[in-house]
Amino acid sequence: MTSTSRTVIVDRPVEVVAAYLSDFTTSAEWDPHTVSCRHLDDGPLAIGSRFENVQRLAGHDSSLVYTVAEFEPGRRILLTGGNDTVDSRDEMTFTPTPDGGTQVTYSIDITLKGAAKLATPVMPPALKKLADEGAESLEARLRAL
Template identity: 45%
Template sequence: MSRKFTVAKSPSEVVDYLRDFARAEEWDPGTVSCTRKDDGPVRVGSTWRNVSKFLGQETELTYELTKAGPDHLQFVGRNKTATSTDDIAIEPGSAPGTTEITYRAHIEFNGVAKLATPVAKVAMERLGDETEESLRRILGPVGVD
């Protein structure tokens, strides 16, 4: 799933907000709960316990911040049945004080769970629409892209 859209916050405000994955409770419609597992400043290597509902099932993944820069964040979540990667590119928008976000999410299923892949693709697209809508609402909508 991939979405590209613009919000009414500066790139640094967007990075500051999104780098704490516990906030997924606010913007990710599939997240039931998300709590930090470690202490201190959020940094590459920080981890979160994320409980999500996907395809009617609750699942728990441990997410790790694997890349963090002024223009890119990446979180990788793992459990025994799947690996989920959320990759977020951040760049200045065309208008002052705006940011263009390219949000990509990919789930790779392991073992027998691979049978769910075709159904998951459809569900991920729907979730992508809902996630974009949530992020636009929280970070400030900017017209229609």
């Protein structure tokens, strides 16, 4: 397993930021590697809600299906997902700052499966690069809310 975490702080209310990011379809707006993301279920966001997230990495598109495993509205969301080559655990926590802003911590754990396991040694630097790019884009998008 390869893990990383990034934290951004923005001058936006926690309710706004948490609602925006908990709707995982918005990852297509702020994650530079997400091509599209759609909610696969009807109804409100809840534990068990599913999303199809299509990511472009190294010139190839890969579809992952995520499920909301834990959800504390306004505080935290945990999504687990994957496909035949990868399992992913994505957690976002939302903490109000003293000045009315929000601290967002995005943590991800990636486990490669099957033949993809051969790439495990190169995962830490690749995941660091993805996380750095994602954090920069996330912060810019949240500032624009």
